[in-house]
Amino acid sequence: MKRWLAILLIVCLVTTLFVGCSQPEEISDGTVTITIWHDKEEEVAAVLQTELERLEPDIVVKLERKDGLTEALKLVGNDPKAAPDMYFFAHDKLGVYAEMGILAPISDFIDATALEAYLPMTIEAATYKGEIYQLPLYFETLLYMYNRRYMKDDKVPKTTEELYEYMRKTTVGGHYGFVEQHSTAYYSAGWIHAFGGYIINEEGQPGLDSKETIAALEYHKKFVEYMPSEGEYATVNTLFREAKAHSTIGGPWLVPTIRESGIDLGLAPMPVVNETGKAIAPYSGVQGLHVLKVAAGKKHDAIIKVLQQLTGDEVGIAIAKASGCAPAKLSCYDDPDVAKDLMVMSMYETAQNAVPMPNIPEMDVMWTVTENLLVDINMSGKDVTESAKAAQKKALDLIASMK
Amino acid sequence: MKDAKKVLVLFIVAVLLLLSLSMSVFADDVERIIVYAKVPEDWTEPCVWAWADDGTNAFKAWPGGEMEADENNPGWYYCWIPAETGNVIINANEGEVQTADFKLEAKNAWLIITDADTVEISYETKTTGEIPEYVEKFPVHAKVDENWEDVCIWAWLHPDGTNAYEAWPGKTMKAKDTGWYTVNVPIWVNSIIINANGGEVQTEDLTIDPAEVWVTVDAEGVAEFTYNDPDAPVVDDITVYVKSPADWNEPHLWAWSAPDGTNVFSSWPGEALQDAGDGWLLLEVPGWVNSVIVNGNEGSVQTADLSVDAGKDLWVVVTDAENVAVYYEKPEIPKEPEPTETEPPAETSAPEVTSEPAKEEPEKGGINPLLIAIPAVAAIAGAGVYFSKKKKS
Incomplete structure (x- = not known):
């Protein structure tokens, strides 16, 4: 009797599991609803919404703006009742979520050959441990910006030594030739990369004490001498916005307020480091769509359609026009309006x-x-090599603690 | 003394507010009209004062924009104004004589002023030749040695050599009550010479940005310049009083002005606070300081960035790195009860980061154990860094 009861229970359990696996996509009146979390500005969300409304009535996409999106995903990313089906965000957290096991590779939904039409950098960003977890839509990079009233187009420094000379000549009387957030990791990374150094590599090895990184930090110090010692976000942006700085390196998100301030804004390629022949190479952030595992099975077909809808050129072009973002898909740059957008093309070049x-x-x-390392070097005047070695040790200790 | 400081600060704020109210808010690319005026012979250096219907002024201060003499039309002066600011007064002799105010249509206008009460307005061209182009200008101020007379400016564009004025010694600078000589020069100028005595004495070539600038010249003609008004009101020093945790050795103060980023001290961790008795430490810093950090143990522990009101003495009570109170009057601090031997040792206020990993319990979804460690280590690293270094936003 007990045996039969056990068999019955097992059958019930297995049946339940299979029912779960083969559960039809959430259909009500023949409609599948896809929920996408995002944290984007209205203009971008509106473009996505318009594009995805083309899938109606079969598929209804609900774009939900979510504050604290990354933390929320950590908490509920694997909870079918609470998690969204997809989310729209920058690529830099996908490693964390992949390790958590809450992401499904997009190659489960899209033919990999379709991704050949994208800028290689964006696909690199979307890849973690050999799997592609994001459909890239657009990207952002820092830009070299200048005030055309002070810096004429033909005088924009092409190399870092030209920039240094420019700073020496023009940093006087409360005006600065160039300002940047010199002691912020995100901004310093561009200089480090130009020397062949890195903050951390793909294998998770910190590179703070590599000879290339040390060379970059050492070289960069002389530029910091001609900048305000307090180089944080508000200081740098205010100086540029109030026409007290000739040039800066900043994100595209600053452009609207700079233009509102009446600055005649110029954008130019990043200066090339004379010593290495490489341009300052900032980090890029790639924004795109990710699929959560909780939805991958039960809404598989609808997710395919959503992703396919967003692989068209129209959405990249529309986002570029709406908010000056640089499309991830190469063919979008054939559009005449995109091709003549200075900001978009500057990001494309960078x-x-x-x-x-x-x-x-x-x-x-x-x-x-x-950032501690940068404060030690740029603000406390500590020895570069010693500080770099100490920071490297600290980083290794912390990473070891993770494991 | 404290009341006097308050009054001073209030006065400065009021002055700044008034200045900001009177400033033009018109961008460079607004639609403009030219206002021509033919003024009585005894009207010298005519100016135009103009404002929009909503009260926005075209110029920063009375008597307004200087009118330029039109070389092709003797007796006529002109000035470009934003088309929106059609409410106009023409004045001269440093504002001593003026017309009544009158409203212009949003198009070029020619005014024939017979006297202060008689103005004929025409929108038909009354001058000959081309209407001069609008050229944006910026003010150059110079303070020179008392032996320098008839102060002039010579201005040009380097390196192409285009001169702003026809002949040396250039344009006469107008003496102001403040002791500064002032002149507006075209926006395309990037090089100037201040000279005097008919061009007999002069500075060297000065390369400047096209922005309001103050040039100070000594008797030998050696010049320095700044883009920040040297006569801007100076706020008195303030005193920062601090109560710091007992285990913070040698507490220091780091102070700066945001958002311009001017630091009081040259390097972190700043300057040591001095004993003021009764458990308080103190340090005097410039009155323009509006951001401070208290730190100890050679900067390895610190508060967050504390935004404070400029120009006011401060009392900063630091319980620990995360718990800080700022007062503008000396606070009453109740004495803490002496710990008894039976009481357990007080726990240090551990960073909240310890609660972070608990949010990601592995059983919730088979999360990789590595991931549980990541936020914890990151947070601890962040907290450690936060407590150990100055910065960041």
């Missing part, structure tokens, strides 16, 4: 050298360790 922000989990500990 993207040729840009380095995708590391998407590995270990990067989380590197931001603050690197």
Whole structure:
């Protein structure tokens, strides 16, 4: 009797599991609903919504703006009742979520050959441990910006030594030739990359004490001498916005407020480091769509259609026009309006050298360790090599603690 | 003394507010009209004062924009104004004589002023030749040695050599009550010479940005310049009083002005706080300081960035790195009870980061154990860094 009861229970359990696996996509009146979390500005969300409304009535996509999206995903990313089906965000957290096991590779839904039409940098950013977890839509990089009232187009420094000379000549009387967030890891990374150094590599190895990184930090110090010692976000941006700085390196998100301030803004390629022949190579952030595992099975076909809808050129072009973002798909740059957008094309040009922000989990500990190192060097005047070695040790200790 | 400081600060704020109210808010690319005026012979250096219907002024201060003499039309002066600011007064002799205010249509206008009360307005061209182009200008101020008379400016574009004025010694600078000589020069100028005595004495070539600038010249003609008004009101020093945790050795103060980023001290961790008695430490810093950090143990422990009101003495009570109170009057601090031997040792206020990993329990979804460690280590690293270094936003 007990045996039969046990068999019956097993049958019930297995049946339940199979029912779960073969559960039809959430259909009500023949409609599948896909929920996408995002944290984007209205203009971008509106473009996505318009594009995805083309899938109706078969598929209804609900774009939900979510504050604290990354933390929320950590908490409920594997909870079928609470998690969204997809989310739209930058690529740099996908390593964490992949390790958590909450992401499904997009190659489960899209033919890999379709991704050949994308800028290689964006696919690199979307890849973690050999799997592609994001459908890239657009990307952002830092830009070299200048005030055309002070810096004429034909005088924009092409090399870092030209920039240094420009700073020496024009930093006087409360005006600065060039300002940047010199002691912030995100901004310093561009200089480090130009020397062949790195904050952390794909294998999760910190590179703060590599000879290339040390050379970059040592070289960069002389530029810091001609900048305000307090080089944080508000200081740098205010100086540029109030026409007290001739040039800066900043993100595209600053452009609207700079233009509102009446600055005649110029954008130019990043200066090339004379010593290495490589341009300052900032991090890039690639924004795109990710699929959560909780939805991958039960809404597989609908997810395919959503992703396919967003692989068209129209959405990349529309986002570029709506908010000046640089499309991830190469063919979008054939559009005449995109091709004549100075900001978009500047990002496209910078993207040729840009380095995708590391998407590995270990990067989380590197931001603050690197910024401490920069404060030690640029603000406390400590020895570069000793500081770099100490920071490297700290980083290794913290990463070891993870494991 | 404290009341006097308060009054001073209030006065400065009021002055700044008034200045900001009177400033033009018109961008460079607004639609403009030219206002021509033919003024009585005894009207010298005519100016135009203009404002929009909503009260926005075209110029920063009375008497307004200087009118230029039109070389092709003797007796006529002109000035470009934003088309929106059609409410106009023409004045001269440093504002001593003026017309009544009148409203212009949003198109070029020619005014024949017979006297202060008689103005004929025409929108038909009354001058001959081309209407001069609008050229944006910026003010150059110079303070020179008392032996320098008839101060002039010579201005040009380097390196192409285009001169702003026809002949040396250039344009006469107008003496102001403040002791500064002032002139507006075209926006395309990037090089100037201040000279005097008919061009007999002069500075060297000065390369400047096209922005309001103050040039100070000594008797030998050696010049220095700044883009920040040297006569801007100076706020008195303030005193920062601090109570710091007992285990913070040699507490220091780091202070700066945000957002311009001017630091009081040259390097972190700043300057040591001095004993003020009764458990308080103190340090005097410039009155423009609006951001401070208290730190100890050679900067390895610190508060967050504390935004404070400029120009006011401060009392900063630091319980620990995360718990800080700022007062603008000396606070009453109740004495802490002496710990008894039976009481357990007080726990240090551990960073909240310890609660972070608990949010990601592995059983919730088979999460990789590595991931549980990541936020914890990251947070601890962040906290450690936060507590150990100055910065970051």
